[in-house]
Amino acid sequence: MVVSAKNLNKRYSSGTEAIRGISFDIKKGEIYGFLGPNGAGKSTLIKMISCYFPATSGELSVLGLDPNKKASKIKRCLGIMPQDNNLDPDLTVFENLYLYANYFSVPRKKRLERIDELLKLVGLEHKRNARVTQISGGQQRRVVLARSIINEPKILILDEPSAGLDPHSRQVVWSIVRDLNAKGCTVILTTHYMKEAEELCHRIAFVDAGKIVALDTPEGHLAANNATDLEDVYLKTMGSSLEE
Amino acid sequence: MISLRTYKKNRGAGGVEGRISTADLCGGNSIWKDLYDSRLLWMRQLTVFRKTYKVGLVIRFFEPLLYLFAIGLGISTYVGKINGLTYIEFIAPGILITTAMWAATYETSFAIYTKIHYQRTYEAILATPMNVRSIIIGEMAWAGTKAILNMTIVMIPLALMGLFHSPYIIVAIFVGFLVGLIYSAFGIIATSFIRAMDHYGIYSTFFIMPLFMFSGVFYPIENLPNVLAFFVYLTPLYHGVEAARLLSVGDLGIMLHVVYLLVMVVLLVPLALRRISGRIVVA
Ligand SMILES: Nc1ncnc2c1ncn2[C@@H]1O[C@H](COP(=O)(O)OP(=O)(O)O)[C@@H](O)[C@H]1O
Numbered sequence A: 001m002v003v004s005a006k007n008l009n010k011r012y013s014s015g016t017e018a019i020r021g022i023s024f025d026i027k028k029g030e031i032y033g034f035l036g037p038n039g040a041g042k043s044t045l046i047k048m049i050s051c052y053f054p055a056t057s058g059e060l061s062v063l064g065l066d067p068n069k070k071a072s073k074i075k076r077c078l079g080i081m082p083q084d085n086n087l088d089p090d091l092t093v094f095e096n097l098y099l100y101a102n103y104f105s106v107p108r109k110k111r112l113e114r115i116d117e118l119l120k121l122v123g124l125e126h127k128r129n130a131r132v133t134q135i136s137g138g139q140q141r142r143v144v145l146a147r148s149i150i151n152e153p154k155i156l157i158l159d160e161p162s163a164g165l166d167p168h169s170r171q172v173v174w175s176i177v178r179d180l181n182a183k184g185c186t187v188i189l190t191t192h193y194m195k196e197a198e199e200l201c202h203r204i205a206f207v208d209a210g211k212i213v214a215l216d217t218p219e220g221h222l223a224a225n226n227a228t229d230l231e232d233v234y235l236k237t238m239g240s241s242l243e244e
Numbered sequence B: 001m002i003s004l005r006t007y008k009k010n011r012g013a014g015g016v017e018g019r020i021s022t023a024d025l026c027g028g029n030s031i032w033k034d035l036y037d038s039r040l041l042w043m044r045q046l047t048v049f050r051k052t053y054k055v056g057l058v059i060r061f062f063e064p065l066l067y068l069f070a071i072g073l074g075i076s077t078y079v080g081k082i083n084g085l086t087y088i089e090f091i092a093p094g095i096l097i098t099t100a101m102w103a104a105t106y107e108t109s110f111a112i113y114t115k116i117h118y119q120r121t122y123e124a125i126l127a128t129p130m131n132v133r134s135i136i137i138g139e140m141a142w143a144g145t146k147a148i149l150n151m152t153i154v155m156i157p158l159a160l161m162g163l164f165h166s167p168y169i170i171v172a173i174f175v176g177f178l179v180g181l182i183y184s185a186f187g188i189i190a191t192s193f194i195r196a197m198d199h200y201g202i203y204s205t206f207f208i209m210p211l212f213m214f215s216g217v218f219y220p221i222e223n224l225p226n227v228l229a230f231f232v233y234l235t236p237l238y239h240g241v242e243a244a245r246l247l248s249v250g251d252l253g254i255m256l257h258v259v260y261l262l263v264m265v266v267l268l269v270p271l272a273l274r275r276i277s278g279r280i281v282v283a
């Protein structure tokens, strides 16, 4: 298992119980999606897997390691695309990528090659020296994606990857995710967007109020609920509608 | 009764209740690893600095001259020599050391607040092998670097004007580095309490300015009432200023001042770390 969680709980210092006893196993090479409404706890879950903060209780192992003991080692192999763009506005696109690679100690020469390669991949070679405040939201999101894979991660973690994306950027992001996955990269993503889950995920966990309420392949979900699309499954499992 | 060890073992990573400690957020890294990693944050600061440094350097060069001329020349006609020094010679070492204080204060107040709450710079960096400890140590090291840099620039005109009587004044840069680290810890601690940018006014008016005014920069603190002088003895800037003044006349008897500053660094740095980590990662 690439990620394995047993009875995971997260209670914020504010008292909010965001995750209440979640267990799951993510296999190598799969695209695993957490689908659920705003406030379900998806980002909280992602942050624990990303070693951003520890779980309050329960067991979590990422790449066979304990995030409480080997966070740096784990993070070296993770690519994390956060829900909101947090590029460094003081810097250009190139500088953002360059410094990020530096945190991963990618050797200098390799770093330059990798940046060229990634800018091409996300179609932003012409924005290389633009300040990040001078490019569009969709372009920023693509830079965030490029940044997240600069260390050639074993696990790519995407928190609402297509939130706020124009259709073109969304296609770019999806195709990159598929390509990376085809090369063996495990992908974990969260979304509240049915189409995205349907298009990308091998397995989907429905999350609501800090719990996994259903887990299956997209086809499995459809069959189990006698449904024609995920929206339908969603309504049947959660009994409430998703806002887009 | 449970022993401390069992308690630590059982409490899990999230702590028993409430706030998560810095160690819990450091994911098992040793302090040495984090010290080593902190250079990466320092390099980030350097990258940003290199984009805008020229204007800053010019300002740093002229600012102390303004102090010297406005305060020094104006007042020096009313005061005679202090301990054998002209008034301008008397205040020059203090001006030099306070440069370190201003540099560190600037780097660790608005700058860090913005990175936490507006730019979410640290959130992005935490998705790499860095952690809160390596980030904050890097910030402090950077503040110390800026202290050294600004002092060096300030020292040039002051030295050219012949205000220092001994080349030992060079050592004051090390003293200023310690003052910079102390004030970076103060700045970070203040940032950990602040809920809005405007609140820095409280910090500067009720903390930075009094410590600056009552630090022996402008007059010997022996002139103060005993009680006040006692409090001044407790403040780090005073020890920095005294040390620099001794050095400026070739007196190397600064050991106690340096020891005091080192002790402050050792006490304040962990405190700053503890205070700020929970503000960077709201867990
Ligand atoms: N830093 C935080 N401190 C306290 N509560 C939080 C924090 N972040 C999120 N929450 C709360 O935890 C719950 C889950 O949030 P989140 O994980 O962001 O959900 P999602 O990503 O599924 O929208 C929500 O009730 C949210 O308000």
Ligand SMILES: [Mg+2]
Pocket (backbone or CB within 6 Å): A042, A043, A044, A083, A159, A160
């Ligand atoms: Mg979220």
